[in-house]
Amino acid sequence: MNRSGRLLSVLCLATSGGLAWSTLLEFRHGPLWAGFLFAAASLVPVIGVVRESVVTDLCRAAAEPCVPGGPSGPGGPSGPSGPGADAIVREELDGACCERWWTSLGSDHDATCRHRVPRSSAA
Template sequence: MTRPSNLLCSAYIGLFLWLLYCAVQSARHGAWWATVVFVVGTCLAMVAFLREDQLDDLLRREAVRAEREARPVLTPDETADGVVAVALAGECCDRWWTSAGADHDPTCRRQTPESSAA
């Protein structure tokens, strides 16, 4: 949820609890007309909370959908070209490429010196 949405939901929960408290106090003191008004207000606060939560979910889903639509759709050939380009970018020498990474050319800068330590 976004910050304004969190603030609104918190305010709706606070309003719900306050109106519920007022409804209980009105019922205890015999003011039935006020109790009905507070119960209706409590229901409206709950509907507002649920509506805000639903609106936030809809906005998030729409943002994800718009982001997905903005991405370019690659054909299989373009995808394969990208994979090959990444693999070739990691190539350091011809011997490394043909030996599947087992050996390097003597002039290759990625060649590790062979150690005589056992």
């Protein structure tokens, strides 16, 4: 993780700590619903830190060069387009519906797409 990522993580954890403190104060002196609201809100920055570390790990894995005879076998890919990058691209492509969905910015589907929404004939 680079310096800005670490700074963002520290700020998120500090925010989460402040919200956790507010949770305790609300449970002691405030309405119960506000305590639960602050408890839920204190988890959101922690989720952001976890996601940032996962993205960093994926980027680091994608940037690792593969050596010939290594995990991808002899003559396998090398450089930043190794198996880590292939896994990321494969996951993104599997998440897409169809080609028309990609080209129409998610507003239209192919006729054979399982996510196709039937259009109304009412004008």
